[in-house]
Amino acid sequence: MRKLQKIQDSISVLKGRLAAHLRDSEERNRRLREEKEVVLKQLQKLKSQMSQARAQARSNLAKLTLDSSAALKELNRVEKKAARILRLAEMCRKLETEEEKVLPFYTSLLSATEQQEAQQVLWEKPTEPLAQAMQDYAGLERFWQRYNKVRLEQLALEQERAALDQDNERLRLLLRQYLTGVSVSEEALSQPNTLLILNHWSSRGSALPAPAPAPRPPPCIIEAAHIASHLL
Numbered sequence: 758m759r760k761l762q763k764i765q766d767s768i769s770v771l772k773g774r775l776a777a778h779l780r781d782s783e784e785r786n787r788r789l790r791e792e793k794e795v796v797l798k799q800l801q802k803l804k805s806q807m808s809q810a811r812a813q814a815r816s817n818l819a820k821l822t823l824d825s826s827a828a829l830k831e832l833n834r835v836e837k838k839a840a841r842i843l844r845l846a847e848m849c850r851k852l853e854t855e856e857e858k859v860l861p862f863y864t865s866l867l868s869a870t871e872q873q874e875a876q877q878v879l880w881e882k883p884t885e886p887l888a889q890a891m892q893d894y895a896g897l898e899r900f901w902q903r904y905n906k907v908r909l910e911q912l913a914l915e916q917e918r919a920a921l922d923q924d925n926e927r928l929r930l931l932l933r934q935y936l937t938g939v940s941v942s943e944e945a946l947s948q949p950n951t952l953l954i955l956n957h958w959s960s961r962g963s964a965l966p967a968p969a970p971a972p973r974p975p976p977c978i979i980e981a982a983h984i985a986s987h988l989l
Contacts, residue, residue, distance in 0.1 A: 862902050 853861075867875065 862899060 850858075
């Protein structure tokens with residue numbers, strides 16, 4: 758009996774230990790499941806962030822590629838423009854006079870005091886947006902001086918050319934009138950002609966009485982081209 762009682766007691770103790778282990782195992786499994794869910798949520802969040810990061814990186818790479826291509830095109834355009842400017846500068850250099858080569862910039866009309874005041878204003882910190890923009894291009898002042906000088910010379914030459922064109926047209930008109938006057942043709946006789954006036958009767962007036970026929974030498978005919986060559 759004692760042995761049986763001892764066995765039953767051992768069984769009860771083992772059952773108690775087993776129940777305790779089961780409770781511990783269930784608690785441990787519950788915590789593991791909770792931790793697993795937390796880890797899965799974090800993993801899903803990280804995957805989503807990685808997907809967004811990859812998409813953003815892909816977009817940035819595409820934008821960077823486009824910007825790089827645009828920058829290369831702009832640099833090529835600027836390079837071609839700079840090369841063209843240098844070629845034009847070399848061509849213009851060959852057309853400069855000796856005075857322009859020695860004194861490329863015209864003398865300022867400002868007095869020394871006015872130049873000093875202008876220089877002080879130039880060195881002041883600009884406050885207006887337009888003044889700030891002009892300050893950025895202050896280094897091109899010499900260029901604009903030469904450009905304005907050439908522009909003024911161009912306008913003066915254009916005005917002179919227009920005046921010469923008018924004079925040329927007037928001279929052409931006078932020459933045509935003269936050649937029409939010295940040439941003898943039906944058209945010339947049908948129009949008013951200052952060279953064919955006799956006793957205040959023009960060629961379009963009343964018919965003059967024919968003089969008595971008399972032997973005369975053959976008429977001397979002068980070509981209009983010959984007269985024009987002597988006039989010009």
